[in-house]
Amino acid sequence: MPAVQETVERVKRIDVDQYRYGFETLIESDKAPKGLSEETVKFISEKKNEPAWMLQWRLEAYRRWLTMTEPTWARVDYPKIDFQDLYYYAAPKPKKTVTSLDEIDPEILKTYEKLGIPLREVAMLEGVEPKPGEEDPARRKIAVDAVFDSVSVATTFKAELKKAGVIFMPISEAIREHPELVQKYLGSVVPTSDNFYATLNSAVFSDGSFVYVPPGVRCPMELSTYFRINERNTGQFERTLIIADKGSYVSYLEGCTAPQRDENQLHAAVVELVAHDDAEIKYSTVQNWYPGNSEGKGGIYNFVTKRGDCRGNNSKISWTQVETGSAITWKYPSCILRGDNSRGEFYSIAISNGFQQVDSGTKMIHLGKNTSSRIISKGIAAGKSQNTYRGLVTAHRKATGARNFTACDSLLIGDKCGAHTVPYIEAKNSSATFEHEATTSKISEDVLFYCIQRGLSQEEAVGLVVNGFVKDVLQQLPMEFAVEAQKLISISLEGSVG
């Protein structure tokens, strides 16, 4: 209840030009030469002190990529990207090895402050521990593996995680310190040949997170990473790999906001999740990259490949996403339900305003017996935006007893935007039960007026109604982020009415 109140409080009259997080941090950086070649790939690998096998892996991906063409099936429209006109690597100049947050560039810390992170950061910095039996969510610890530009600058709570046996570190470090794990799992969910952007990522990925949770361990804290793009013309190629071994549990949250830019920026991340027998991974995203200005200029191109493999029996992977940013979003967090009785979930809120284009959804691939999946998608289109849900649910021949429930709701604000639902369903097995529900509605003038008659402003009314519309999904987020996401939803719809 106070959260909604707070949301309402935060709503100020600004338009997309006044993007809240549009600022740059002035720190020196270290760039690869512009353009993409084997030399670029070698430069990146060298910068990261990678072993030879890693370089080889990258080069193979690069060569593969040269033979591929950009996909065009998504309902998005943008000028052709000149891949030779981008930088593929930028790192803050390393001053020295960081052992505590005090040693981090104050400019970087200030960036986090502007993002409104301190609330949790303070708890983290001071290591505030809830008293036994006290589950104050605001004080619950969150380990932040801060990815600043392309290099992770701080890793906290490492010690405690280590005690639990959880490995949580930048993937660049994991490549050196846990090569056997990385070699075993990297590319095992999203192969280097998977798709144009995933292949590109495989060749030039800069950094990202690596998580390994050993058998039977419940990860003692939420793991979260904040991504920031901070270099003009720098493609961001995050690579994240999370492995939950037998009977383990981990909840990971990724949130991002990006500074305002004139030129479009390419972001092509790959996230791979592996859940073994009886393991569960919960992956949440709050995405707020720069969406472009009110004329549709600038903004991030977000071409992401996220996939989870329920490799073991009784495993579970749950994706929750709140997508409010980016000029173009091309993103389908998916689950391969390989293990018997495994379960995949996809909860999504995708908001588009201004000239944003969203083509997002999920794939649920039922391979094992008695696998189940659930898809709840809430698309909200405002301004002149286009918002497409694209989903695939398949059951293979051996996937007896596969079940899926899909509910896809779209809400339109104004009459210059569009919402589209593109479901693909393939059951190669007669015992599969797939249910699909879809609704599209316009935000009702009568509902808005009712709220306004009770004292809410037009924007507060829209915020309230929309937050009600997405409630089922918001509830899936870790509580501290649900509040933040709620604010973000209201902020991203500012200027959408009236």
Added chain:
Amino acid sequence: MALLEVKDLKVRVEEREILHGLTLTVNEGEVHAIMGPNGSGKSTLSHVIAGKPGYEVTDGQILFKGEDLLEMDPNERAAKGVFLAFQYPVEIPGVATMTFLRTALNAQRKARGESEYSTPDFLRKVREVSKSLNIPQDMLKRGVNVGFSGGEKKRNEVLQMALFEPSLCILDEMDSGLDIDALRIAADGVNALRSPKRAMVVITHYQRLLNYIVPDVVHVMSKGRVVKSGGKELALELEASGYAQFEDAA
């Protein structure tokens, strides 16, 4: 003192004039009933007072506490004390009634420069009011009006009225769709809110409601005008003879 003064109001909807010069004065502490056949413009009047978009005022004025109401945004009017109990209250899925009440109340208080209610104060107040209206706490956890019966929806309107403490309450067809018991509960709630500082405008098609909420003044509306005003006995007269006589007068 005059709380609401509607002077020679002319209103168009989609190029068609609906109110053709309506005049009405409501003083503090008074309860006025507006009666009239369907389509005479009763809801239109209430919507224009509340500031619903889509209505074009082509002539006349509306003063509220001496101020030009038509110059104010609808939420500003609410904060100043204008409350409209809707004929058909809408549903707001996913927004708990309690959340809605608090958000709205605090928005109004903030607009008036008052501090927000503390959680315990707010809860105490809601509990008190909902109890007197026979509204179970569990209903307050549900989405606004979602799955509410007709009677529950109307009681929810009265609950908000009691909570926001407006100085002008307009009740549009509060009796529509209610059985006698539901009507009595809602009417008792309304009567409890009668006060020397508060005025009410009760819009109804039927005399029945006025047995429960007894008005000081009754107006008859026909074809976009007030054609006759009188005491509460006028309602009984109408009940006996119907609206036909006034249709000709209009």
